[in-house]
Amino acid sequence: MKRVITTLALAAAAVFAASVASAQTLNTVKSRGMLNCGANGSLGGFGLPDAQGNWTGLDVDFCRALASAIFGDPTKVKFVALTAKDRFTALQSGDVDVLARNTTWTSSRDTSLGLNFTGVNYYDGQGFLVRKALKVNSALELSDAAVCVQQGTTTELNLSDYFRANKMKLKTVTFATADEAIKAYDSGRCDAFTTDASGLYAERLRLAKSDDHIVLPEIISKEPLGPSVRHGDDQWFDIVKWVHFAMIISEELGVTQANVDEALKSTTNPDVKRLLGTEGNYGEQLGLTKDWGYRIIKHVGNYGEIFEKNVGQGSPLKIQRGLNALWTKGGLQYAPPIR
Amino acid sequence: MWRWGSGMSISQHSGPPKVSLIYDPKVRSIAYQVILCAIIIFLAYSAVRNAIDNLARAHIASGFGFWNQTAGFDISQTLISYTAQGGTYGRAFWIGLLNTLLVAAIGIVLATIVGFLVGIARLSKNFLLARLSAGYVEMIRNVPLLLQLLFWYNAVLKALPDLRDSWSLPGSIYLNNRGFFAPYPIFSSGTELVVAAFVVGVIGALAFGIWARKRQEQTGQQSPVALVSLGLIVGLPIIAFFAAGMPATLEFPEKGRFNIRGGLEILPELVALVIGLTLYTGAFIAEVVRAGIMAVSKGQTEAAGALGLRTGPTLKLVVIPQAMRVIIPPLTNQYLNLTKNSSLAVFVGYPDLVQIFTGTVLNQTGQAVEVVTITMAVYLTISLLTSMTMNWYNSRIALVER
Ligand SMILES: N[C@@H](CCC(=O)N[C@@H](CS)C(=O)NCC(=O)O)C(=O)O
Numbered sequence: 001m002k003r004v005i006t007t008l009a010l011a012a013a014a015v016f017a018a019s020v021a022s023a024q025t026l027n028t029v030k031s032r033g034m035l036n037c038g039a040n041g042s043l044g045g046f047g048l049p050d051a052q053g054n055w056t057g058l059d060v061d062f063c064r065a066l067a068s069a070i071f072g073d074p075t076k077v078k079f080v081a082l083t084a085k086d087r088f089t090a091l092q093s094g095d096v097d098v099l100a101r102n103t104t105w106t107s108s109r110d111t112s113l114g115l116n117f118t119g120v121n122y123y124d125g126q127g128f129l130v131r132k133a134l135k136v137n138s139a140l141e142l143s144d145a146a147v148c149v150q151q152g153t154t155t156e157l158n159l160s161d162y163f164r165a166n167k168m169k170l171k172t173v174t175f176a177t178a179d180e181a182i183k184a185y186d187s188g189r190c191d192a193f194t195t196d197a198s199g200l201y202a203e204r205l206r207l208a209k210s211d212d213h214i215v216l217p218e219i220i221s222k223e224p225l226g227p228s229v230r231h232g233d234d235q236w237f238d239i240v241k242w243v244h245f246a247m248i249i250s251e252e253l254g255v256t257q258a259n260v261d262e263a264l265k266s267t268t269n270p271d272v273k274r275l276l277g278t279e280g281n282y283g284e285q286l287g288l289t290k291d292w293g294y295r296i297i298k299h300v301g302n303y304g305e306i307f308e309k310n311v312g313q314g315s316p317l318k319i320q321r322g323l324n325a326l327w328t329k330g331g332l333q334y335a336p337p338i339r
Numbered sequence: 340m341w342r343w344g345s346g347m348s349i350s351q352h353s354g355p356p357k358v359s360l361i362y363d364p365k366v367r368s369i370a371y372q373v374i375l376c377a378i379i380i381f382l383a384y385s386a387v388r389n390a391i392d393n394l395a396r397a398h399i400a401s402g403f404g405f406w407n408q409t410a411g412f413d414i415s416q417t418l419i420s421y422t423a424q425g426g427t428y429g430r431a432f433w434i435g436l437l438n439t440l441l442v443a444a445i446g447i448v449l450a451t452i453v454g455f456l457v458g459i460a461r462l463s464k465n466f467l468l469a470r471l472s473a474g475y476v477e478m479i480r481n482v483p484l485l486l487q488l489l490f491w492y493n494a495v496l497k498a499l500p501d502l503r504d505s506w507s508l509p510g511s512i513y514l515n516n517r518g519f520f521a522p523y524p525i526f527s528s529g530t531e532l533v534v535a536a537f538v539v540g541v542i543g544a545l546a547f548g549i550w551a552r553k554r555q556e557q558t559g560q561q562s563p564v565a566l567v568s569l570g571l572i573v574g575l576p577i578i579a580f581f582a583a584g585m586p587a588t589l590e591f592p593e594k595g596r597f598n599i600r601g602g603l604e605i606l607p608e609l610v611a612l613v614i615g616l617t618l619y620t621g622a623f624i625a626e627v628v629r630a631g632i633m634a635v636s637k638g639q640t641e642a643a644g645a646l647g648l649r650t651g652p653t654l655k656l657v658v659i660p661q662a663m664r665v666i667i668p669p670l671t672n673q674y675l676n677l678t679k680n681s682s683l684a685v686f687v688g689y690p691d692l693v694q695i696f697t698g699t700v701l702n703q704t705g706q707a708v709e710v711v712t713i714t715m716a717v718y719l720t721i722s723l724l725t726s727m728t729m730n731w732y733n734s735r736i737a738l739v740e741r
Contacts, residue, residue, distance in 0.1 A: 172414075175688045
């Protein structure tokens with residue numbers, strides 16, 4: 001129902017409003033006193049509220065960092081749970097100011113959907129989960145298999161592509177949410193369940209007997225996941241982009257939530273000074289305050305910290321940094337300098 | 340005829356008195372309608388223009404160019420041929436529409452049967468039967484349909500065995516949690532004769548029915564209509580089939596490593612959706628039927644009894660035809676509800692129009708305005724066609740009343 005309403009809202013907005021996307025997102029957010037963040041409502045490690053309504057996850061922390069940069073307060077975020085197929089409509093119609101929901105950056109989403117991706121906060125790829133009892137060791141053995149998949153995802157398309165490219169036969173069963181897809185897989189309707197590898201780790205934990213299932217070695221696609229905003233508001237685009245960079249830079253510089261106050265007082269490193277706002281007016285150039293970088297680290301932490309806490313060793317998922325290590329450590333996470 | 344006055348007859352001005360055009364009610368109403376139409380057209384036009392401008396400003400693609408682009412996703416049930424590489428979004432739309440019509444059609448037929456049986460049973464003198472029917476209606480009507488669908492889907496999946504332990508019957512018939520599989524005829528040339536025989540059979544059966552009714556009206560003698568119709572509709576095509584040299588081969592389902600392929604395949608998603616929709620709508624139809632029967636005055640039944648009719652014929656010949664007039668309008672509503680409710684299909688993984696089109700296609704193309712407009716137009720058309728058919732039927736049986 002929510003989806004229908006969002007879609008109709010977009011249609012109505014497009015038809016009647018003078019202009020759908022206000023170019024003044026920062027002002028809107030400030031005067032509302034609250035950031036509206038489109039997040040995943042059911043994916044452990046990325047976006048998930050607990051019974052008390054406390055949200056956790058890598059994407060959730062990204063929105064908290066954004067709120068910290070704007071308001072100096074990580075709690076000034078309203079999280080809106082979005083399914084894969086509703087997420088873009090929600091952003092387009094202005095329901096949310098930013099979409100941080102393990103969303104793959106693709107050319108068509110960047111162009112014809114009217115989105116701007118601000119960066120990649122998790123380099124991912126698509127994988128398969130199967131029952132051990134099937135004695136399958138490779139995704140290439142899956143010809144003729146029934147695969148449960150979630151609709152409105154790149155996953156759905158990659159799956160067809162992969163089977164087609166390898167001349168394998170495929171039976172897909174498509175569901176609106178991961179919840180239903182994984183339940184159907186668990187009840188034996190499908191031989192395999194497929195989604196982003198990060199999602200497989202999380203979904204596997206929800207199965208009745210998670211040890212009876214294995215993730216196959218093949219990664220069949222590139223899934224650069226990142227936050228996105230609407231086209232047409234460059235200032236807002238810059239802000240969201242640089243919040244992500246600031247978190248990477250502070251990991252590079254070794255500035256953490258624990259030592260940021262110390263660094264603020266005593267550092268002599270000009271890079272750190274520019275990040276924390278004791279030198280230059282880089283925050284003001286973005287339309288924020290001088291100390292925007294300090295606020296992010298102080299309230300939320302650097303990229304490495306939120307990674308380990310949400311999906312890494314500090315979480316049940318125990319995902320290795322891999323591609324998501326800093327570029328200096330053999331990974332892909334890299335940020336342009338603040339200056 | 341007596342006339343007013345002498346030579347001055349008002350019949351010369353038999354129309355309304357000549358007044359200024361603005362006071363002429365006819366001219367006025369036409370003018371109002373023209374103005375209203377102009378306003379509506381203008382509003383619609385500017386709404387569309389505005390939408391196009393706004394989408395362009397937000398850099399969201401618009402227009403119907405996506406229709407012929409490659410879809411690139413798979414669909415589990417396709418009544419017409421479709422492949423992920425060759426299929427377009429437009430093709431996917433038609434597949435979704437056909438899948439929606441399929442569940443709606445099966446659902447309507449089954450829900451009508453369930454509804455009539457339960458509605459009549461609820462009025463039965465048999466206490467147990469009446470209570471059971473009442474219990475069914477109350478229970479079904481008070482649980483949200485979505486929960487029922489999820490229940491049936493899980494129940495269907497849980498009840499059925501894995502592929503490896505499939506229940507099977509001789510002749511390659513399998514049942515497991517991947518669906519129901521059976522041999523399916525592939526027709527070759529010569530089939531036209533069978534189709535022709537079927538058409539002839541149906542026409543013959545209709546003609547016989549009319550003849551039999553006339554004969555009964557005139558002579559009071561009954562004819563075995565059901566038997567003859569069955570013979571014509573089923574028998575003729577069978578004879579034609581053999582006469583044409585059996586122009587069909589059976590395709591047998593084959594067990595593969597993971598799945599069964601080939602032949603007839605009925606997905607558990609379809610079964611769950613049909614069960615859910617049938618039982619849900621059936622409960623509402625039962626109430627409609629009960630109300631219709633109760634609206635027929637008791638005197639009618641008593642009169643039929645006095646004429647010596649048994650309960651069955653009384654229902655069939657006296658009560659139901661009169662009840663139908665009360666039943667049809669709300670029944671139409673139920674049919675429309677069932678069709679619209681079938682859009683919950685996505686929750687049980689059945690690829691209906693909403694799942695494929697407003698789900699996957701909308702999301703992959705991002706063209707919410709176009710996709711939603713088309714979908715609304717489709718549901719509106721289906722609803723209008725259903726209503727029209729039912730209204731036509733209603734006016735036909737209403738004639739009986741005089
Ligand atoms: N990255 C892919 C897939 C994103 C996606 O929806 N993933 C699934 C599984 S990891 C998910 O988040 N499901 C949770 C839900 O929708 O409830 C995309 O952007 O299309």
